[in-house]
Amino acid sequence: MEIINTSSKKFEDPSVVTIGTFDGVHIGHQKIIEKLVDSAKSNHLKSIALTFFPHPRMVLQKDAKIKLINTINERAQLMEGLGLDYLYIKKFDLDFSRLTAEEFVSQVLVAELHAKKVIIGYDHHFGRNRNANIEDLKVFGEEFGFEVEEISAQDIDEVAVSSTKIRNALKEGDVQTANTYLGYEFMLTGEVVKGKGLGKDLQYPTANIQIPEAYKLIPKIGSYVVKSTIEGQTYFGMMNIGLNPTVKDDEKESIEVHFFKLNQDLYNKTLTIHFLTRIRDEEKFDGLDDLVQQLDKDKAFSLDFIKTYDQ
Numbered sequence: 470m471e472i473i474n475t476s477s478k479k480f481e482d483p484s485v486v487t488i489g490t491f492d493g494v495h496i497g498h499q500k501i502i503e504k505l506v507d508s509a510k511s512n513h514l515k516s517i518a519l520t521f522f523p524h525p526r527m528v529l530q531k532d533a534k535i536k537l538i539n540t541i542n543e544r545a546q547l548m549e550g551l552g553l554d555y556l557y558i559k560k561f562d563l564d565f566s567r568l569t570a571e572e573f574v575s576q577v578l579v580a581e582l583h584a585k586k587v588i589i590g591y592d593h594h595f596g597r598n599r600n601a602n603i604e605d606l607k608v609f610g611e612e613f614g615f616e617v618e619e620i621s622a623q624d625i626d627e628v629a630v631s632s633t634k635i636r637n638a639l640k641e642g643d644v645q646t647a648n649t650y651l652g653y654e655f656m657l658t659g660e661v662v663k664g665k666g667l668g669k670d671l672q673y674p675t676a677n678i679q680i681p682e683a684y685k686l687i688p689k690i691g692s693y694v695v696k697s698t699i700e701g702q703t704y705f706g707m708m709n710i711g712l713n714p715t716v717k718d719d720e721k722e723s724i725e726v727h728f729f730k731l732n733q734d735l736y737n738k739t740l741t742i743h744f745l746t747r748i749r750d751e752e753k754f755d756g757l758d759d760l761v762q763q764l765d766k767d768k769a770f771s772l773d774f775i776k777t778y779d780q
Contacts, residue, residue: 474558485509485586493538494547496652497628506552515554521561536686570596574609586616590625642689644744654743661735675725692748694771704728711751
């Protein structure tokens, strides 16, 4: 799969295109992409997923505190393995938002992507103020020479329901339910930065993860069993998301991971952390001894879970 994020790249080959934000790239999205890829192969065309970044609401609703399941890089990484020929990331800005439906069709679908077929949901709206729908697209298809295939209401509803359930599950800390709908383990990607070193003093040294994308959805505060691949080796551990009220007096939320069986300097490394299950809510303990006792219990819980974890 080739990732295109600039309109300076012109496609030479005719294509089959689907359009969407694909946040989560969950099992419903995967089904649509599979349909796209199969259609392209059977018609000897290239398969293109057209997506947008930033998310339209980030541009059109400046005060919108939208949280996405994936960063744009995670979205691209997840789509890499779905058999697509191209992922086309179209920059969404105010100028682009002002394109009429006909301008979008003629300039993007036809001139840039050479679409011979567009696979789209029955409820898809596009163009300035989202005032055109699939029936309008079919009319444009007759004018510009491409076919329009409608994704069934059942499949589209499945996508919407899955996205909602994933977001709600993550907000509640239920990462196992989220993972079921995603078809993979929810992830966070960030750089390891220096913390206060308190974990090391407690015999539980942690990697402090800094997530650069403010729009990335972070699961509910609490402790989780996680894993990460570091230099080709998979390591399990436990993560705390929260304020660490027993040892800190500030109100800045932190993300810290203690890896089992790992003894190396991780500072400035970029890690992708995969969530496996939730351990507990965050608590404030009476002192460090009580905190360490709880961390010992968390570790025992985590190690027992890992024994039954199907890799």
